Amino acid sequence: MKIVYASTSEQELKIKNLVEYFYTSIFPKYFSEEDVTKFEKMNFLNVLGKNELNGTLKESYQIISSLETLIFLIESNGLEKNKYQQMYERNVQILEELGLSFPFSHEQFLEQRDFCLEADSVYIKTPGNFVM
Template sequence: MNTAYAATKEQEGYIHYLVNYFYTNIFPYYFADEQIHEFEKWQVLSLQEKRVKYNGTTKEAFQIISSLQSLITVIEYVGKSGDCGRYRDVFQRNVELLRRYGIMFPFAIEQFAAKQHYPCSMYLPSQSEWLM
C-alpha cells in the first residue's frame, strides 16, 4: 500500500496564480492578444482538460509549481538577455515535466528571446484601480 497526500487548497491556488501570471505578465510581452486568446482556446497551461494526469497529490503539486516557477524565471532571464542557449536544458526539462502531467506548454525557448518593452494588451494587469 502506498500513501499519497492530497495537495492543499493553497497549493492548488498557487498553481492557478502561476498560470494566471503567464497570461498576464509573460505572454503579453511576447505575443499579440489574438494569439493569447488562441492559447486560452487551446487550453495552454490548463488543468481542466481531459488529458491532464494531475491527481491532486502534494508531490504532483510541488512538481508543477516548481516547473512553472522555473519556466517563469528562465523566460524572464531570456527576455532580458536574449541568451537562449544557457538555459535551454532547464527550459526543456520543465516543459517535459508539465507534459508528463498532460499540461500543454507548446513553446520553444526562442519564442521568448525578444521581449517587447511596452506592450499594449488587454491581458496586462491594470496599473491603477481607475479605468478611463
C-alpha cells in the same frame, strides 16, 4: 499499500496564480492578444481548469517548481545560454508529463515584442494587481 497525499488548496491556488501570471505578465510580452486568446481557447497550461490533474502533493510541487523556473528563465533573459535552454526544456517536459500543455520553444521567448501598442489588452494587468 501505498499512501498518496492529495495536493492542498494552497498549492492549487498557487498553480492557478502562476498560470494567471503567464497569461497576464509573460505571454503579452511575446505574443499578440489574438495569440494569447488562442492559447486560452486551446487550454495551454490548463488555464480553463478542464483537464483533470492527478493532484498529488508531489506533482503539485513539481508543477509549481517548473512554472516558477520557467518564469525565472524567461524573465531573466537567460535563455540565450545553452545550459538554461536545457533547463527550460526539462521543465516544459515535466509540465507536459503532468498534464499541462506548454507547447512553446525557448526561442519564442528570446525577444520581447512592443506590447505598449496593446495597453488596453484584456490580458495585461496593471502593476500591483497580481499576487504571487
